[in-house]
Amino acid sequence: MKVLARDDMATEFMPFWNAVDAGHLSFPVCRTCDRFHWYPLNLCPYCRGQDIAWSEVSGPGELYSWTVVRHAFDPEFWDQIPYIVALVVFPDAPGIRLVTNLIDVAPEKLSFGIAVTPAFDARNAADDPLRFRIVSA
Amino acid sequence: MKLDVAIVGVAETPPMRRSDKGVRGLVIDSVLAALDDAGIAPDEVDGIVTDSMIMPTTVPHDYVAAQLGINSRFDAAISMGGAGIVCAPLQAALAIQNGLADVVISYFGVDWGTRAAGPYGFHDVYPAKKVFEKPYGFNAQPAYFALWARRYMLEYGLTERQLGSVAVHQRRHALLNGGGQMTTPLSMEDYLSSKLISDPLRVPDCCQITDGAGAFVMTSGRRARDCRKRPVYAKGVGFGSVPITGDAVFTQNPELLVIPGAKAAAGDAFTMAGVGANDIDFAEIYDCFTISCLMQLEDMGLCEKGEAGAFFEAGEAGLGGKMPVNTHGGLLSYSYRLGIEHLVEAVRQLRGEAGAAQVVGAEMGLVSGLATPDFGVLVLGGENTR
Numbered sequence: 035m036k037v038l039a040r041d042d043m044a045t046e047f048m049p050f051w052n053a054v055d056a057g058h059l060s061f062p063v064c065r066t067c068d069r070f071h072w073y074p075l076n077l078c079p080y081c082r083g084q085d086i087a088w089s090e091v092s093g094p095g096e097l098y099s100w101t102v103v104r105h106a107f108d109p110e111f112w113d114q115i116p117y118i119v120a121l122v123v124f125p126d127a128p129g130i131r132l133v134t135n136l137i138d139v140a141p142e143k144l145s146f147g148i149a150v151t152p153a154f155d156a157r158n159a160a161d162d163p164l165r166f167r168i169v170s171a
Numbered sequence: 172m173k174l175d176v177a178i179v180g181v182a183e184t185p186p187m188r189r190s191d192k193g194v195r196g197l198v199i200d201s202v203l204a205a206l207d208d209a210g211i212a213p214d215e216v217d218g219i220v221t222d223s224m225i226m227p228t229t230v231p232h233d234y235v236a237a238q239l240g241i242n243s244r245f246d247a248a249i250s251m252g253g254a255g256i257v258c259a260p261l262q263a264a265l266a267i268q269n270g271l272a273d274v275v276i277s278y279f280g281v282d283w284g285t286r287a288a289g290p291y292g293f294h295d296v297y298p299a300k301k302v303f304e305k306p307y308g309f310n311a312q313p314a315y316f317a318l319w320a321r322r323y324m325l326e327y328g329l330t331e332r333q334l335g336s337v338a339v340h341q342r343r344h345a346l347l348n349g350g351g352q353m354t355t356p357l358s359m360e361d362y363l364s365s366k367l368i369s370d371p372l373r374v375p376d377c378c379q380i381t382d383g384a385g386a387f388v389m390t391s392g393r394r395a396r397d398c399r400k401r402p403v404y405a406k407g408v409g410f411g412s413v414p415i416t417g418d419a420v421f422t423q424n425p426e427l428l429v430i431p432g433a434k435a436a437a438g439d440a441f442t443m444a445g446v447g448a449n450d451i452d453f454a455e456i457y458d459c460f461t462i463s464c465l466m467q468l469e470d471m472g473l474c475e476k477g478e479a480g481a482f483f484e485a486g487e488a489g490l491g492g493k494m495p496v497n498t499h500g501g502l503l504s505y506s507y508r509l510g511i512e513h514l515v516e517a518v519r520q521l522r523g524e525a526g527a528a529q530v531v532g533a534e535m536g537l538v539s540g541l542a543t544p545d546f547g548v549l550v551l552g553g554e555n556t557r
Contacts, residue, residue, distance in 0.1 A: 073299035073418065108311075111308045133422055
């Protein structure tokens with residue numbers, strides 16, 4: 035499934051995808067209290083600060099939880115099941131948990147805390163989502 | 172606040188996957204049957220309370236009032252889905268005890284068995300979901316709760332068999348009830364060999380999908396004594412929530428493995444009722460999934476954190492156990508109408524009308540309603556508890 039067209043999404047969601055287009059992963063952080071939040075909001079949900087910056091994540095993320103979806107709840111996913119939905123956390127963006135897919139890996143290879151990294155090269159168009167791969171040892 | 176309101180009539184349409192009646196017709200059927208159960212005429216109703224998110228867009232109050240000839244003096248809505256259903260008696264009590272209404276009805280119905288997007292469609296109201304989740308096929312409740320379940324297994328040592336014991340016990344209750352959607356037995360072996368939907372959740376870990384409705388009638392404790400059936404009293408109602416949006420709650424809640432609002436709602440309900448967890452004879456828990464049933468029992472203080480799986484596995488949640496849970500089979504095996512069936516079943520238990528699944532000596536029951544990030548808890552007492 036494609037990511038919603040930029041014009042159709044809330045303005046506070048756009049910086050994430052603009053950064054992805056540029057090959058970066060970045061998340062909203064409050065300049066007043068220094069806390070990250072997700073999903074993007076106009077006010078910091080912790081201190082109501084309005085000065086929200088976007089901070090680039092440098093290193094790989096860690097696998098926090100995952101599921102192998104084996105049923106096409108939305109018919110659009112018939113040709114993709116089974117697929118892996120992962121929840122990824124980042125040491126340099128505490129408080130963020132990113133939903134993504136893991137590609138090029140068998141579910142049996144997964145375990146809690148393994149390193150995963152964004153697969154920018156697997157995106158073919160601006161409306162492709164950003165999937166992840168495990169970091170090979 | 173001390174509650175003095177009783178549930179004097181309950182009804183539901185028969186649980187089924189698909190009905191050709193339409194959700195409005197199903198709701199009207201259930202409201203009329205609940206009024207008949209109470210022995211109260213439709214034109215005596217002067218108040219309506221429902222959830223504030225689903226019913227107002229599908230079976231609005233004005234439609235029900237017009238169909239039944241209700242001259243409403245009080246009209247209110249609270250929370251959404253399951254949490255709204257169990258919190259409705261709070262608003263009814265506020266109206267009845269302050270002289271704003273005499274007879275208040277509440278109802279809930281869904282047609283998610285026949286509607287194309289089923290239970291998944293209403294999540295489109297959440298803007299972040301379309302941008303950050305649906306493109307990855309993270310688009311349905313089984314996948315959301317699967318992420319919780321896997322992490323929960325790591326942190327609390329929950330086993331596959333413990334998850335399965337929830338499904339197995341509740342199926343047993345559904346067969347005793349006899350009126351639910353699931354009519355075939357489920358053994359642990361059946362569970363362990365059943366189809367995975369979204370690992371680690373299997374088909375029997377997920378609730379039914381249902382077309383149907385239920386309704387209940389409330390009035391003052393005083394008037395309740397003159398109604399057709401034994402009154403059941405609303406002893407305590409609690410509402411809890413946390414400041415997080417409906418699209419972020421499944422993945423971003425800082426305490427991801429704690430049911431939002433459950434502790435606060437249970438605390439308020441117990442305080443209002445003047446009882447503790449040990450006084451609860453049976454519980455009807457919003458078991459949209461096996462995992463969420465376990466987490467609610469723990470976060471409401473009915474089990475220690477991490478121990479609800481063992482509670483089920485030891486048979487303590489079955490009939491004859493310490494605290495029978497989901498005595499009709501629950502959302503897993505009876506029907507999924509977001510918990511209106513739980514409230515109806517709790518009233519039947521406290522009246523002694525639960526047949527083969529009757530909890531002997533049931534005097535105090537608890538009903539929970541989950542609608543993340545909202546949570547509702549209702550403590551009900553039998554006629555000797557007024």
